[in-house]
Amino acid sequence: DTEVTQTPKHLVMGMTNKKSLKCEQHMGHRAMYWYKQKAKKPPELMFVYSYEKLSINESVPSRFSPECPNSSLLNLHLHALQPEDSALYLCASSGGLAGAGEQYFGPGTRLTVT
């Protein structure tokens, strides 16, 4: 199984809402990633977890809060977002140390902040 799943596929939320994005993989990968992708732009790295510990935070605002409850799951908690945070949020995983080898991406969650 080389699949990374993400839920929900689409999410519309108001600026005062709290919501969470979920990512799951069962490939035994120990590194997991969150990327943000605006329309017609390349993905931008947000967070990296390695062996369930946050290893990289690319100066992401605190209204985005990642969580890695176990080696298969990665969450992104959202609170008090702004309309400019509307984007495609991609999750990825890779085997071994963070960054080693190829990354497998999920289909993304398309987030709209109203």
Add this chain to the structure above:
Amino acid sequence: DAKTTQPPSMDCAEGRAANLPCNHSTISGNEYVYWYRQIHSQGPQYIIHGLKNNETNEMASLIITEDRKSSTLILPHATLRDTAVYYCIVRVVNNDMRFGAGTRLTVKP
């Protein structure tokens, strides 16, 4: 990680080979060349990677010049489903991945 330069867009006729170039003149000796593609509204998909030797898999071939300052991704028989943005990324294996602007390949019937 080294910076890469790719043409913003390319066209290819269906059934012909698509050759996508990438310049990475500042590549270091321990940096690999990775290729990913992103079909519209999907997550990026890994294609191939290499260090200095040419590589081939079921999806594509990767040709890296002897000085490693440039490379070419070859899709041998492009189909309409190969229409996508193709990203060339240079990185040390244990480093995180940074995407450049990529090349938008359009395969035409």
